[in-house]
Every structure is written in C-alpha cells, then in structure tokens.
Amino acid sequence: QTASYAAPTHVGGIISRNTTWTRAGSPFVIDADTVVQNGVTLTIQPGVTVRFDGYYLLDIHGQLIAQGTATSNIVFNSSNTANARQTDQRMIIFRPDSVDAVADQNDNYVSGSILSYADISFDGIIKTTSSSPFLSHNHIHDNNYWPIPGMPVLVLCDSSAIVVDNLIQNNSIGIEIVGKMVGAKILRNTIQRNYGGGIVIADGICGESWDNSW
Numbered sequence: 001q002t003a004s005y006a007a008p009t010h011v012g013g014i015i016s017r018n019t020t021w022t023r024a025g026s027p028f029v030i031d032a033d034t035v036v037q038n039g040v041t042l043t044i045q046p047g048v049t050v051r052f053d054g055y056y057l058l059d060i061h062g063q064l065i066a067q068g069t070a071t072s073n074i075v076f077n078s079s080n081t082a083n084a085r086q087t088d089q090r091m092i093i094f095r096p097d098s099v100d101a102v103a104d105q106n107d108n109y110v111s112g113s114i115l116s117y118a119d120i121s122f123d124g125i126i127k128t129t130s131s132s133p134f135l136s137h138n139h140i141h142d143n144n145y146w147p148i149p150g151m152p153v154l155v156l157c158d159s160s161a162i163v164v165d166n167l168i169q170n171n172s173i174g175i176e177i178v179g180k181m182v183g184a185k186i187l188r189n190t191i192q193r194n195y196g197g198g199i200v201i202a203d204g205i206c207g208e209s210w211d212n213s214w
Contacts, residue, residue: 008027011034019043030050042062044064047072067116120140126140140171156177158179
C-alpha cells in the first residue's frame with residue numbers, strides 16, 4: 001500500500017500492512033500514537049517531513065525503512081515549531097519485536113530497520129528497547145525537552161544498535177546507555193554541546209565505541 005495523498009497527510013493509529021510515506025504526501029502529521037505492527041514495514045521516502053502534533057509515539061514493532069540521502073533528508077519535527085517545547089515531546093521507539101538491522105563486516109547497512117539521513121529536532125527522542133536498528137548520518141539537534149530538561153536524545157536499552165556517523169548537538173543529553181550493549185557499535189559520531197553529557201552510561205555496559213569526536 002502506498003500513502004500518496006494531497007499534503008498534509010494526517011496519520012495515527014495502527015499500520016497493519018506495508019505502507020510508504022511519499023514525498024507527494026508530505027508533510028505527514030502524526031496526531032495520535034502510530035504503531036507499525038509486527039510483520040509490517042513502514043517506508044519513509046527521502047524528502048518527506050514528519051510532524052508530531054503532540055506527545056505521540058512512532059512505535060515500531062515491525063520494520064522501519066527511513067532512508068534519506070545526503071541531499072534529501074527526512075525531517076522529523078513538531079507541527080508547531082514556534083511553541084514546540086511547550087506542547088510536544090515525541091518518540092520514535094524500536095520495540096523488541098521490531099526487525100533488527102544487519103550490517104556487513106565494514107559496518108555498512110545491509111537490511112532491517114534503518115533511520116538514516118534524517119534531521120530530528122524540537123524535542124524528539126529515539127529509543128531502542130532490546131532492539132537493534134541501524135542509525136546513521138542523522139542530524140539530531142536542539143532537543144531540550146521542556147518542561148522535563150535533562151532527557152537524552154538517544155536511549156539505547158539492552159541494544160545491539162549500530163550508531164554511526166551521526167551529528168548529535170545542542171541537546172540536553174546525547175546518548176544514554178542502559179543495560180547490556182553486547183554487539184552495539186557507536187562509531188565516528190560527532191557529539192557536541194549537549195549540556196548534560198555526550199554519552200552517559202546510566203546503568204549498563206557500553207559496547208564498541210571509537211572514533212567519536214566531542
């Protein structure tokens with residue numbers, strides 16, 4: 001199924017079959033919790049804007065293929081950027097039954113859930129819970145979580161996620177690690193000006209981490 005409606009396209013509820021959010025249908029406004037069921041793939045095309053219209057989840061139990069390009073990012077932000085810190089706190093969450101990513105021996109993406117070349121701002125959170133997506137070349141910035149300051153922008157819980165070549169800046173906290181991170185890789189990221197810390201190990205063991213700059 002391809003969602004290709006006149007912009008804007010309002011979305012929410014359960015996605016129960018394979019769906020594509022196209023540039024023609026952009027922006028996609030999330031105005032209720034949106035759940036990608038197990039066995040289902042949500043594909044977000046390059047150049048799409050996704051706006052959260054409140055405190056809602058993009059809840060991945062299946063597979064997310066959100067793969068922008070260097071010249072055509074996928075944008076995640078608020079539907080009300082002027083007052084986002086007063087109205088919105090949004091989360092993309094990968095659940096234990098989501099499709100894990102597969103990478104080759106050089107840490108290049110092969111298959112599975114991916115979020116790459118995305119611009120994420122205005123109080124967005126990415127959380128992996130016993131899941132392992134591929135997160136690369138994202139610009140995650142200016143997330144301060146009003147009225148709850150000090151929240152991390154990327155939470156890795158018992159995850160083997162591959163987090164590579166991202167720019168994470170001007171947030172409350174960059175990355176928070178919770179639990180065992182066996183097989184996780186945090187590589188070549190630029191993590192700067194996050195006032196609560198760049199990488200915070202709250203309770204756990206970090207996986208492989210190198211060539212990150214501060």
